[in-house]
Amino acid sequence: MIVEVxxxxxxxxxxxxxxxxxxxxxxKELRDALELRTTVKLVEPGSLPRFEGKEKRVIDRREGI
Known part of the structure; x- marks a missing residue:
């Protein structure tokens, strides 16, 4: 799982x-909280899309499921 931060x-x-x-x-914090390993990718401030309200904030990019 890739987590962009x-x-x-x-x-x-x-x-x-x-x-x-x-x-x-x-x-480490994600691994401890979720009990799974992630790949953390740091991105520039303002580069991730902003959502209003309780929008879906997870993008599932798995293939072949």
Whole structure:
């Protein structure tokens, strides 16, 4: 499962090592909460679509199911 996460600019110090730490922490938190492994992809702020109300926020990209 790939999880795209927008990173807030205030958390980015300009160091790639800091991004790696954030990515690893998010991955660990998801693994602990969901009991499954995910691939975390950090994306730029504002790059994910915004939804109003209780819209579907999960995009199922599995094939052949």
């Amino acid at each position: 927008e990173i807030n600019r205030e958390f980015f110090s300009g160091e790639l090592a800091d991004l790696a730490k954030i990515k690893n922490k998010v991955g």
